[in-house]
């Protein structure tokens with residue numbers, strides 16, 4: 294696990310953006326795994342900026358999103374399909390049909406989840422999977438107690454996740470309680486994982502992710518089992534790490550903090 298701790302959120306986001314761009318520069322036909330949530334909004338702004346500057350084209354790339362709410366149509370402003378169209382897809386140059394999310398509006402969500410898993414198996418593996426981190430340690434919508442060998446399926450959200458995401462919904466608006474999410478084993482099938490967490494609210498989950506025992510109660514700890522994981526943090530998210538100084542020292546020794554974009 295490569296752990297990179299940046300002094301502030303802006304620099305952490307920029308480091309994540311650069312790594313996504315470099316993946317697509319190195320392999321223009323890359324399959325990206327994408328995530329949603331507040332943390333990713335700035336990442337997508339960064340990707341759009343670099344795309345507009347001509348640094349990156351997604352024309353040959355494709356993507357799979359981690360998850361989608363069940364029971365709200367893709368036209369709903371809080372659906373992840375809407376989020377992705379607004380915040381990324383409509384502003385960069387992915388080919389039509391190259392971006393995919395689970396079909397949360399399906400009349401048979403379990404079948405839709407199975408079909409999504411099959412499509413990832415057919416078109417994958419995902420080259421780079423971008424991940425945020427839930428305050429309770431969820432990745433995608435794999436809530437605590439999720440099987441570490443789970444595949445894409447329907448999950449019921451925990452009360453704490455519903456509460457954490459309620460800020461995106463209008464007061465009194467019906468909020469989905471279930472989602473289709475890639476499973477933990479689906480996520481671990483990606484060639485590389487890139488997790489970004491910022492802010493004090495993520496400090497406990499971050500400490501578990503890096504230093505906790507592998508456990509279904511902290512689904513993010515499953516990343517410890519993957520061979521190519523980069524975790525990008527700001528100081529606030531890194532606040533509870535016992536070996537924080539060591540990670541800083543390692544990153545310095547390896548020159549891992551200052552990766553730029555290839556010229557041209």
Ligand code: GLP
Nearest residue numbers: 329330331332425426427433434
């Ligand atoms: C949602 C998503 C997760 C994301 C999490 C964190 O629950 N399903 O994939 O990691 O939010 O969101 P935020 O970045 O808003 O804290």
